[in-house]
Amino acid sequence: MSVPHALLALLSEGPKYGLQLRQEFEARTGEVWPLNVGQVYTTLQRLERDGLVESDGPDGDGPQKGFRITAAGETELGRWLRTPPDLASPPRDELVMKILVAVRVPGTDVHEVIQAHRRYLVQLMQQWTRIKEVEAETDLSLALVVDAELFRLDSVVRWLDAADARLRRAAVEPPAPGGAPLPRPRRRVEVPR
Amino acid sequence: MSEPVGFPGGERTSTVSVLELRSVSKVYGEGATAVQALRGVDLHVEPGEMVAVMGPSGSGKSTLLTIAGSLEDPTSGEVLVDGARLAGMSRNAKARLRRRLIGYVFQDFNLLPGLTAAENVALPLELDGVRARKARADGVSALEALGLADQAGRFPDELSGGERQRVAIARAIVGDRRLLLADEPSGALDSATGESVIRLVHAACKKGVAAVVVTHDAQLASWADRVVFIRDGKIVDQTAPPPGPESLLAQGPRS
Numbered sequence: 001m002s003v004p005h006a007l008l009a010l011l012s013e014g015p016k017y018g019l020q021l022r023q024e025f026e027a028r029t030g031e032v033w034p035l036n037v038g039q040v041y042t043t044l045q046r047l048e049r050d051g052l053v054e055s056d057g058p059d060g061d062g063p064q065k066g067f068r069i070t071a072a073g074e075t076e077l078g079r080w081l082r083t084p085p086d087l088a089s090p091p092r093d094e095l096v097m098k099i100l101v102a103v104r105v106p107g108t109d110v111h112e113v114i115q116a117h118r119r120y121l122v123q124l125m126q127q128w129t130r131i132k133e134v135e136a137e138t139d140l141s142l143a144l145v146v147d148a149e150l151f152r153l154d155s156v157v158r159w160l161d162a163a164d165a166r167l168r169r170a171a172v173e174p175p176a177p178g179g180a181p182l183p184r185p186r187r188r189v190e191v192p193r
Numbered sequence: 194m195s196e197p198v199g200f201p202g203g204e205r206t207s208t209v210s211v212l213e214l215r216s217v218s219k220v221y222g223e224g225a226t227a228v229q230a231l232r233g234v235d236l237h238v239e240p241g242e243m244v245a246v247m248g249p250s251g252s253g254k255s256t257l258l259t260i261a262g263s264l265e266d267p268t269s270g271e272v273l274v275d276g277a278r279l280a281g282m283s284r285n286a287k288a289r290l291r292r293r294l295i296g297y298v299f300q301d302f303n304l305l306p307g308l309t310a311a312e313n314v315a316l317p318l319e320l321d322g323v324r325a326r327k328a329r330a331d332g333v334s335a336l337e338a339l340g341l342a343d344q345a346g347r348f349p350d351e352l353s354g355g356e357r358q359r360v361a362i363a364r365a366i367v368g369d370r371r372l373l374l375a376d377e378p379s380g381a382l383d384s385a386t387g388e389s390v391i392r393l394v395h396a397a398c399k400k401g402v403a404a405v406v407v408t409h410d411a412q413l414a415s416w417a418d419r420v421v422f423i424r425d426g427k428i429v430d431q432t433a434p435p436p437g438p439e440s441l442l443a444q445g446p447r448s
Contacts (some may be wrong), residue, residue, distance in 0.1 A: 115429065115430050116423065118422070118429055119420075119431075119432055121411070122247070122411055122414060122415060123432045124421050124430055124431060125411055125412065125414075125415035126415045126416075126417070126420070127430065128415070129412075129415040129416055133392075133395070133416075141264070143336070150412055151412075153411070154410075154411050154412050157411040158411070162247065164249075165249060186207070
């Protein structure tokens, strides 16, 4: 979540006060990512230092201090919007680690571990769906955030389903003599950006 | 209209489950080739409750639905619909119960191509002896309630996939149906259309209909009040009643 760029985006609509920026940030993200005032002002100071925003004057950080985006800020915002986030290197996912480990812990039923996580994820999805049902109809930003969360959690459930099936198949017909090889965590995918 | 279909020994308490499966098992075939599709399944579904059944292919979830809908008999165990034991019923009584209390929605719509949307929706009422004019009016108002008034006079091949599925849901809940059984109701639809379909099921439940939705899609299942997980013919787990949405919002920023 890039707070500096989100603030630049809000300032691209016109000059704003710090407090106003905080309120608008929260409203535009469906209030899913709360932001404290201190975070707003330190971020604005950094943006000003880098020449991406300008303020009314040097006197204090009061709520009446206004901020404007600069030409360099506009350029930076445009660059950031079109730069893909780093999705090329797999994150060290805690859930993936737990399942990989569960396969090897004696006396542990990996399918039972998978089901515990699957249940938890579906419960989480039920909660997001309640939000979608009740509030997201009238709040477009919230609807977008909730959909993103539901698709993300859904992909984790699908991975668990696939892992479950793969492990069951492997139990019947082991993939290689001598047991499953340990995963090689150092393998990296390089994608030109 | 809404009195229960006649059944022997029908004492009812005020909190009768709309659907109750009591250690239901189902075996297809015999001897060495026998397949155990369900093994001692217990499931209660209350009025207004939406239950999703999730499980991999071949886990028994579709069998569960056909047995719950009295389209098939269990090998052992009991099925009660609105408090009535199916096993004690004549064929006719069972057919009547199916027509009056149970609505089905399948992945492939099953609308009759020669009938308009309104006629398709009215059909189960007419089969049950409701006069044609009244049935047609009820059909149109069921379509209106689902936002499909404009489609009432159109034929299935003039409707999109999503519209056809919504008509199928209108048909499944028209009249005084108490139980809606759906098998992958948003199967081939894109996610926005699938959501509009499951919203209809959800809305029907808010009005007191009980629903069982079989699916392998977690997004669809997440509309349910309760999700049960089935594997190898057994219910192995279910979700806890979810806390309110407050617990997710304003937790503080995540990295």
